[in-house]
Amino acid sequence: MRVTPDAPAAENAVDTTDQRAVRMDKRTRLMEKGVAPYPVTVPRTASLAAVREQFDGQVEAGDSTGETVSITGRVMFIRNTGKLCFATLQESGPRGEAVRLQAMISMAEVGEDALADWKALVDLGDYIQVSGEVIASRRGELSVMASSFAVASKALRPLPVLHADLNEETRVRQRYADLIVRDEARQMVHTRSAVTRAIRDTLHQRDYVEVETPILQLLHGGAQARPFQTHLHAFDQPMTLRIATELYLKRAVVGGIDRVFEIGRVFRNEGVDSTHSPEFTTLESYESWADMYTMAERMREMILAAADAAEIGRQIPTEAGTVDLDGEWAWMSVYPGLSEALGQEITPETDEQTLRAVAEERGVSVAADWDAQKLVMELFGEIVEPTLLQPTFVCDYPPAAQPLAREHRDKPGVIEAWDLIIAGSELGTAFSELIDPVVQRERFVEQSRKAAAGDEEAMQLDEDFLRALEYGAPPMGGLGLGIDRLVMLFTGTGIRETILFPLLKPEAKDS
Numbered sequence: 289m290r291v292t293p294d295a296p297a298a299e300n301a302v303d304t305t306d307q308r309a310v311r312m313d314k315r316t317r318l319m320e321k322g323v324a325p326y327p328v329t330v331p332r333t334a335s336l337a338a339v340r341e342q343f344d345g346q347v348e349a350g351d352s353t354g355e356t357v358s359i360t361g362r363v364m365f366i367r368n369t370g371k372l373c374f375a376t377l378q379e380s381g382p383r384g385e386a387v388r389l390q391a392m393i394s395m396a397e398v399g400e401d402a403l404a405d406w407k408a409l410v411d412l413g414d415y416i417q418v419s420g421e422v423i424a425s426r427r428g429e430l431s432v433m434a435s436s437f438a439v440a441s442k443a444l445r446p447l448p449v450l451h452a453d454l455n456e457e458t459r460v461r462q463r464y465a466d467l468i469v470r471d472e473a474r475q476m477v478h479t480r481s482a483v484t485r486a487i488r489d490t491l492h493q494r495d496y497v498e499v500e501t502p503i504l505q506l507l508h509g510g511a512q513a514r515p516f517q518t519h520l521h522a523f524d525q526p527m528t529l530r531i532a533t534e535l536y537l538k539r540a541v542v543g544g545i546d547r548v549f550e551i552g553r554v555f556r557n558e559g560v561d562s563t564h565s566p567e568f569t570t571l572e573s574y575e576s577w578a579d580m581y582t583m584a585e586r587m588r589e590m591i592l593a594a595a596d597a598a599e600i601g602r603q604i605p606t607e608a609g610t611v612d613l614d615g616e617w618a619w620m621s622v623y624p625g626l627s628e629a630l631g632q633e634i635t636p637e638t639d640e641q642t643l644r645a646v647a648e649e650r651g652v653s654v655a656a657d658w659d660a661q662k663l664v665m666e667l668f669g670e671i672v673e674p675t676l677l678q679p680t681f682v683c684d685y686p687p688a689a690q691p692l693a694r695e696h697r698d699k700p701g702v703i704e705a706w707d708l709i710i711a712g713s714e715l716g717t718a719f720s721e722l723i724d725p726v727v728q729r730e731r732f733v734e735q736s737r738k739a740a741a742g743d744e745e746a747m748q749l750d751e752d753f754l755r756a757l758e759y760g761a762p763p764m765g766g767l768g769l770g771i772d773r774l775v776m777l778f779t780g781t782g783i784r785e786t787i788l789f790p791l792l793k794p795e796a797k798d799s
Contacts, residue, residue, distance in 0.1 A: 304446060311444045314409050318439060321405075325442040330417035331358040336379045336389040339422060340430065349428035358419040359389065359432055360440055362468070364447075368407050371395040377416070383599075384474030390431040391418045397435050406437065413443030413468075460784045461792055477788060479598045480775050484551060486597035487571055487769070490590045496547040496573060501536035503529060503553070507748040510534030510692070512735075513556040514744045516566075529555035533572045534692065534766065535753045538721070541574050541764055542756045549573035551771065562782040563713065566791050569771040574721070578765035580704050583718035584681050587708060587767055588617055591679075591715075591774065600778045606711040609677050611777070620676070621684040622702070626668045629675075634664065636686060636701030643667065661686035674712040681706040691731040691747060693719035715774055718767035725757035 318325045334357045347353055361377025364386075373393040381387045395403045397420070410416060420434040448454050448465050459466040459473070466473040488498065506525070508515040510532030520527045533550045540548045551571045560566060571590075575582060595602055595613055602613040627634045630646060643663040647654045652670045654663055664686055673682070683706040684699060693705040697720075704720035722728050732754070738746035775786040784790045 307446045308444055311411060311442065311446075314411070315442050315444065318409060318442065323439065325439055327438070327440060330360060330438050330440045331419060332360050332417065333358045335359070335387075336361055336377060337381055337387045339389055339432070340387065343422050343430055347422070347424040347430060349424050350426050352421055352423040352433070355422045356420065356435075357422055357432060358417060359391070360415065360417045361389065363410065363412050363414050363416055364388065366410070366412055371403070373403065373406055375410070375416070377418070380474050382478075384471065384476070384478040386471050386474075390425065390429050391416075391420075391434055391437070392423075392425065392431050393418075393434045393437060397433060398437070402437070410437075410439065411443060411446075413445070413447045414439055415441040415443075456784075460790055461795065463789055476775075476779060476781070476785060479600075479779060480771070480786060480788075482597040482599075483594040483775055483778070484569075484771060486593040487590045487771075488551065490593045491547075491549050491573060491586075494547065494575075494586070496549045496575075497545055499537070499540055499545070499548055499550055500552070501530075501533050501540075501550055503555075505530050507750050509747045509750050509753070511554075511556075512691070512745045512747060514558055516555050516557045531556050532768070533570070534768075535750060537572055537574050538761065538764075538766070539753065539756045541576055542759055542761045546576040546762070547574070560791070562784075563773070563776070565772065565783050565787060568783070568787070571769040571771060572766065574764050574766040576762040576764050579720040579763070580683070580706055580718050580765055583765040583767040584617070584706065584708075587716055587718065587769065588679075590769065594774060595778065598778050604711075604777060606677075606777070606780065608711050611711055612678060615678055617679040617681065619681045619683055619706075620672075622664065622668050622682060622686070623684065625672050625682065626664065629672045630667075634667075638664075659688070661688035665689055673709050673714070676709040677711055680709045682709055690717075690719055691735055692722055692728075694722040694724070694727075710777060713773060713777070714770075715777065716767060716769035718765060721761075721764045721766050723757060723761040723763060725754050728757055729754055 315325045336359055339357055339359060343353060359377065361379050363375050364378045365376035367374045371394065375391045375393070376388050377391055378386050378388050393403060393406050417438045417440050418432050418434045419436045420432045423431055423433050425431050448469060454466060454469065463473070504520070504527050506527060508528040508531050511534070513531040515528040515531050518527050518529065532554055533552060537548050537550060549571060551569065553567050554570050555567050557566060558564065573586065592602070592613060604611040604613065623634050623636065638660065640660040640663060643660055644654065647663065647667060650671060652667055654666055658666070684696060684702040685705050686701070687695070687703050690703055690705045693703040696702045696704050706718055707714050708716045732747065732749040735747040736749050739748065772783050772786045776783060779786065
């Protein structure tokens with residue numbers, strides 16, 4: 289049987305159910321021979337990568353090294369001939385790339401019975417262990433000539449055929465299979481890990497403290513989003529899954545943890561598409577004696593460090609053009625930016641009727657109950673944001689955009705907050721944080737009115753958070769960064785590819 293890593297077709301020509309039955313029979317036969325098909329451990333003295341690093345280019349065709357190793361790996365290729373069989377073993381390298389090494393099983397080395405067992409009982413997908421001398425085959429392929437071998441884990445399903453069996457839906461639903469056969473899937477895991485590690489390291493270098501805050505919460509707040517509802521039986525108490533980490537992190541700052549951050553999952557019961565997932569990962573950080581400008585510097589530092597760690601360079605190709613992370617990170621005020629795009633002046637005093645006329649003229653869909661501030665945000669998001677290719681801090685939003693941001697120190701009618709837009713997509717946001725408990729209560733009360741009127745995304749009034757602010761909070765800046773969105777930018781993929789195991793609809797049942 290000869291199969292390449294991209295097309296284990298000989299086995300897949302057989303119905304998967306039939307093939308599983310064949311493999312189950314081989315598992316039984318192993319056990320009847322007194323061989324454990326899933327042993328606790330097997331001898332292993334070197335990784336495949338270590339063998340390659342030590343011997344690649346050092347052995348001439350047909351020569352041997354005199355070095356004996358015990359290696360392990362998944363069988364990705366197998367060719368059984370008369371007295372000499374070949375198998376390619378695979379493991380994952382340090383960046384998720386496939387590392388492969390050939391094993392040779394010769395009757396002269398292992399004996400007739402063992403060779404027969406190899407041919408009869410070992411399949412593609414099995415994890416096996418091989419002990420033997422490192423040699424180069426007659427064709428010059430670095431190999432291990434087996435003196436013995438063992439099944440380390442018997443695979444009961446055939447490997448998927450890369451292009452026939454793994455469409456996008458199957459890849460995300462059966463990510464384990466995707467990881468086996470596709471280097472890109474494993475590399476995505478390593479890229480995301482490198483990005484997260486770089487962000488964490490950057491903050492640690494700035495003397496931030498990493499903390500954990502509750503995921504189950506009595507009240508939802510810190511963002512305007514529809515929460516997931518659940519119930520705590522111990523207290524007979526309705527609960528929500530957090531939509532943000534903000535309010536608890538600010539409590540920590542009140543308590544004297546001057547620089548604090550958390551990287552974790554948040555949950556929003558909203559739409560699912562190529563850029564949105566009901567559960568996703570955010571970084572939130574808060575820094576005493578900082579403002580939105582300080583947090584812009586922090587954001588740039590983290591993204592540059594993440595790009596370097598991911599080894600993707602600082603010029604990032606996108607469908608809209610090349611993003612230059614080494615270039616200028618511009619600032620754009622919402623009202624002037626919208627005015628320039630429209631060719632007419634829009635200010636915080638522009639009335640709702642005028643804005644609705646603009647929306648109709650530009651074909652922007654708006655709701656009947658939106659006020660002037662919401663209309664401005666929608667118009668900017670639909671008309672201006674998609675045109676922003678290079679990193680841009682969009683700032684000076686109307687107050688309705690962020691109920692937890694303070695009013696601008698110099699500009700009436702706007703707040704000290706920005707969204708970072710790159711390649712037309714929002715990656716993160718930051719504020720000069722509102723710390724006045726009286727004004728914050730007023731904002732919460734207004735949110736409560738919206739909730740009572742049917743706004744499912746409005747925040748709840750959090751009396752404990754207000755009590756914390758009444759103890760006195762230092763001036764602070766805060767930011768939030770979508771980890772998934774950042775990885776999407778770096779890799780040019782949709783959000784489901786960046787999340788290892790994304791939320792999916794239930795698998796369709798056969799009728």
